[in-house]
Amino acid sequence: MQEKxxxxxxxxxxxxxxxxxxxxxxxxxIYPSVYKGKIVKLFKVLLSNNCKFNCLYxxxxxxxxxxxxxxSPFELAEIFYNMWKKNAVNGLFLSSGIDKDVNExxxxxxxxxxxxxxxYEYPGYIHxxxxxxxxxxxxxxxxxYSDRLSLNMETVSSTHIKKISKEKDFFKNLLxxxxxxxxxxxxxxxxxxxxxxxxxxxxxxxxxxxxxxSYYLYKNYKITKTYYSGFIPVLNTPFExxxxxxxxxQTRLYQADILLRKYKxxxxxxxxxxxxxxxxxxxxxxxxxxxxxxxxxxxxxxxDFYQLIRVPGIGMTSAKKILxxxxxxxxxxxxxxxxxxxxxxxxxxxxxxxxxxxxTYGEEKEEIYPTLFDEVI
Numbered sequence: 001m002q003e004k005x006x007x008x009x010x011x012x013x014x015x016x017x018x019x020x021x022x023x024x025x026x027x028x029x030i031y032p033s034v035y036k037g038k039i040v041k042l043f044k045v046l047l048s049n050n051c052k053f054n055c056l057y058x059x060x061x062x063x064x065x066x067x068x069x070x071x072s073p074f075e076l077a078e079i080f081y082n083m084w085k086k087n088a089v090n091g092l093f094l095s096s097g098i099d100k101d102v103n104e105x106x107x108x109x110x111x112x113x114x115x116x117x118x119x120y121e122y123p124g125y126i127h128x129x130x131x132x133x134x135x136x137x138x139x140x141x142x143x144x145y146s147d148r149l150s151l152n153m154e155t156v157s158s159t160h161i162k163k164i165s166k167e168k169d170f171f172k173n174l175l176x177x178x179x180x181x182x183x184x185x186x187x188x189x190x191x192x193x194x195x196x197x198x199x200x201x202x203x204x205x206x207x208x209x210x211x212x213x214s215y216y217l218y219k220n221y222k223i224t225k226t227y228y229s230g231f232i233p234v235l236n237t238p239f240e241x242x243x244x245x246x247x248x249x250q251t252r253l254y255q256a257d258i259l260l261r262k263y264k265x266x267x268x269x270x271x272x273x274x275x276x277x278x279x280x281x282x283x284x285x286x287x288x289x290x291x292x293x294x295x296x297x298x299x300x301x302x303x304d305f306y307q308l309i310r311v312p313g314i315g316m317t318s319a320k321k322i323l324x325x326x327x328x329x330x331x332x333x334x335x336x337x338x339x340x341x342x343x344x345x346x347x348x349x350x351x352x353x354x355x356x357x358x359x360t361y362g363e364e365k366e367e368i369y370p371t372l373f374d375e376v377i
Contacts (some may be wrong), residue, residue, distance in 0.1 A: 192224065
């Protein structure tokens with residue numbers, strides 16, 4: 001049992017959720033995650049690492065020489081429930097390799113969460129993966145017991161999927177299943193919505209292609225979030241010598257994604273280099289500001305919310321606080337802005353306070369945070 005947990009939990013590293021940088025976790029199967037701004041312990045595991053597909057990058061690929069394990073639905077439900085009762089974990093994230101038949105595998109995954117909800121009356125968080133190409137009734141069934149459902153798109157087009165998997169059909173297996181998932185979620189929304197995942201760097205996509213595709217999904221499929229899981233080379237796979245995706249690239253993708261998803265940027269506004277990739281040395285909001293000097297300076301006391309959040313150093317939370325305090329009167333000092341959470345060193349050259357420029361500071365040193373869910377400001 002411990003060996004199963006170790007192997008199938010270790011493989012959870014390839015499944016992206018709101019987790020802290022992948023090297024930081026409590027055990028082989030307990031991962032730190034973020035829920036409502038707090039760090040929680042997520043039990044993240046595969047039901048099975050048996051898989052009929054031979055994706056070139058994947059640790060579970062059919063032809064890879066590795067130990068193979070599977071849980072029974074009751075076995076896994078019991079393990080999770082006992083750990084939850086001891087407060088060792090706060091929620092469940094369940095995925096699986098596709099063993100022989102996709103519908104049969106999905107049925108077993110649903111049985112795990114059904115046991116938790118029905119037999120054990122577990123009330124907490126469940127994130128369940130939807131497997132590509134399953135029948136419609138299984139999506140409806142999965143939705144009954146889950147807080148969030150997600151489907152891994154893996155990449156951004158049929159051309160790119162062929163670079164990593166000869167067996168998968170991008171439109172038939174992946175996009176059509178996500179469309180069904182989206183339609184059902186629009187009819188009666190899940191508590192935590194639906195999401196998808198792209199394996200960054202496996203199929204040599206450009207950042208521009210990735211973000212344009214994510215924007216398309218946000219607009220047309222109303223997904224809650226796209227996760228950008230950096231490609232990690234796995235031994236005994238055809239891609240074992242391929243270069244891994246850097247933490248810097250993942251971070252920039254998350255930052256640019258937030259600009260699209262929350263800050264109302266359009267894809268054409270995101271700054272890319274000549275190759276169609278994000279600049280790694282600066283966050284994309286800062287680069288946009290440098291390239292759009294005519295937009296600035298912004299008067300703190302009369303600009304609207306979306307003008308405020310275009311200013312480097314001002315995030316959504318601090319912008320809301322600025323609008324709130326303006327109801328009481330004018331803001332007249334940078335000290336007030338500091339107290340509201342504005343990063344003055346970043347913002348100074350882009351704002352006016354009561355019609356006046358303020359002291360301009362040198363560029364603030366930017367860190368690449370190991371947490372990939374930080375708000376872009």
